[in-house]
Amino acid sequence: MPKTPRRRLPQSDRSFFTRLSQHVSHWAGKPQTFFAAMVLIVIWALSGPFFGYNDTWQLVINTSTTIVTFLMVFIIQNSQNRDTAAMQIKLDELILKLEGAREELLDLEELDEEKIERFRNEFEEMAAQARRILR
Structure with a gap:
């Protein structure tokens, strides 16, 4: 059975935050993003001797990772909430269409x-x- 192309909602039907969270979630889940983050960590670690492993050097990584983690929690939760709600609606539709299903x-x-x-x-x-x- 041939696959039908995914129907995407027009950009105007989705809020700015929905579009942003979909884009960021898609981008964050790519292997390239993981490897880019690893490269940044390696660069930071290798720069330790240049900065004498001082407090500012440590603060840079601590602050940046904390900020990214804090923001990603909301992005991931938004994506998960939408995906779960969509799945529930689809399952409800299937239950309604099955004869003898328990409503x-x-x-x-x-x-x-x-x-x-x-x-x-x-x-x-x-x-x-x-x-x-x-x-």
């Missing part, structure tokens, strides 16, 4: 831990029963 599972992610655990136990029991039948 009470549509908002499962909104339930508290005990209720989710009850559903999990129920499905684990069904899986165990199916394996017993196969044997």
